[in-house]
Amino acid sequence: MIDLRGITQIYPGPQGPVEALRGIDLHITPGEVFGIIGRSGAGKSSLVRVINLLNRPTRGEVFVAGRDLTLLNDADLRAARRDIGMVFQHFNLLSSRTVFDNAALPLELAGMDKAAIRGRVNPLLELVGLSALADRYPAQISGGQKQRVGIARALASRPKVLLSDEATSALDPETTRSILALLRQVNKELGLTVVLITHQMQVIKQVADRVAVIDAGRIVEQGPVIDVFTRPQQPITKSLIDEIVPQELPASVLDHVRHLSGQLQGGVGQLLRLSYSGERAYQPILSRLIREHGLDLSILHGQIDEIQDQTFGSLAVYASGDGARLQNAIAQLRGEGVVVEEVTTEG
Numbered sequence: 001m002i003d004l005r006g007i008t009q010i011y012p013g014p015q016g017p018v019e020a021l022r023g024i025d026l027h028i029t030p031g032e033v034f035g036i037i038g039r040s041g042a043g044k045s046s047l048v049r050v051i052n053l054l055n056r057p058t059r060g061e062v063f064v065a066g067r068d069l070t071l072l073n074d075a076d077l078r079a080a081r082r083d084i085g086m087v088f089q090h091f092n093l094l095s096s097r098t099v100f101d102n103a104a105l106p107l108e109l110a111g112m113d114k115a116a117i118r119g120r121v122n123p124l125l126e127l128v129g130l131s132a133l134a135d136r137y138p139a140q141i142s143g144g145q146k147q148r149v150g151i152a153r154a155l156a157s158r159p160k161v162l163l164s165d166e167a168t169s170a171l172d173p174e175t176t177r178s179i180l181a182l183l184r185q186v187n188k189e190l191g192l193t194v195v196l197i198t199h200q201m202q203v204i205k206q207v208a209d210r211v212a213v214i215d216a217g218r219i220v221e222q223g224p225v226i227d228v229f230t231r232p233q234q235p236i237t238k239s240l241i242d243e244i245v246p247q248e249l250p251a252s253v254l255d256h257v258r259h260l261s262g263q264l265q266g267g268v269g270q271l272l273r274l275s276y277s278g279e280r281a282y283q284p285i286l287s288r289l290i291r292e293h294g295l296d297l298s299i300l301h302g303q304i305d306e307i308q309d310q311t312f313g314s315l316a317v318y319a320s321g322d323g324a325r326l327q328n329a330i331a332q333l334r335g336e337g338v339v340v341e342e343v344t345t346e347g
């Protein structure tokens with residue numbers, strides 16, 4: 001649905017050119033919710049604005065629904081943009097227009113007649129749960145309701161793609177959840193491709209199918225959300241995930257491991273961090289370590305969570321026993337797709 005090829009974005013700046021995007025290649029498939037996450041200044045807004053050519057990239061090609069937008073003339077680009085709806089962090093509603101009239105704005109601008117507009121907008125207000133508030137003004141509704149108007153307005157032109165630029169960043173956690181659930185609902189019910197930009201992993205975790213991590217204008221890591229959560233590769237990804245799955249074990253756990261190591265009576269002991277997802281979450285991996293490899297296990301720390309109905313877990317266990325059997329057990333776990341990290345406790 002969206003293909004970005006070799007996108008570079010250079011802004012002129014008082015201290016010389018700023019290279020905000022440095023050769024981005026991204027492929028987003030129809031019907032998926034694709035998250036783009038990065039820290040402030042990483043290039044997220046620049047990237048999302050390239051997708052509808054609000055920013056014309058310095059170099060590169062922007063294919064949406066099979067057409068390279070960079071090659072279109074102004075009239076064709078205006079038409080192509082109707083395929084791409086956008087919701088913004090600060091809603092961008094017109095204060096002098098009612099909820100209905102804000103949602104209807106793109107249709108009025110496209111010259112649609114009043115009856116047709118009513119036929120299009122009323123079901124959309126129903127979909128976003130605002131039918132009862134159609135005659136209110138933006139000042140008379142909450143932030144979450146304003147974003148619902150923003151979503152209805154973005155959907156009015158029946159786009160194929162919905163871009164969300166930090167749409168929930170100005171909202172409290174509960175409202176954030178309800179807006180993300182609405183985005184998921186429109187993705188499913190309308191078959192819409194959704195691209196969402198955020199700096200919060202919680203947003204990615206709740207709603208995205210796949211995620212790309214952007215850092216200093218480059219995509220440094222991407223994949224299905226559950227894979228990125230269970231096998232983050234880059235330091236920036238680990239630090240972004242840390243708010244949900246702490247990447248470092250608490251000092252008390254490491255202290256306890258030193259204590260257990262001091263009590264070893266022969267054999268070896270090793271702190272292991274096991275990360276797993278999907279079907280493996282339901283398999284008796286720990287009891288097999290005990291039964292088949294004769295290891296003693298202490299479970300010291302752990303977390304089990306869910307992404308898009310898929311369970312994933314992270315467990316810290318101290319395994320002790322025969323050294324060769326421990327290595328066999330680790331090899332077996334890795335062979336079964338469990339990520340095994342041998343954690344050192346020095347320092």
Ligand SMILES: Nc1ncnc2c1ncn2[C@@H]1O[C@H](COP(=O)(O)OP(=O)(O)OP(=O)(O)O)[C@@H](O)[C@H]1O
Nearest residue numbers: 011012013018020039040041042043044045046047
């Ligand atoms: N119009 C502009 N002119 C010059 N530099 C710009 C412009 N817009 C963005 N930049 C710079 O480009 C880089 C990327 O900015 P961008 O807004 O895309 O990042 P971001 O990840 O969206 O950040 P934030 O989350 O803070 O909005 C930053 O260094 C920023 O200062």
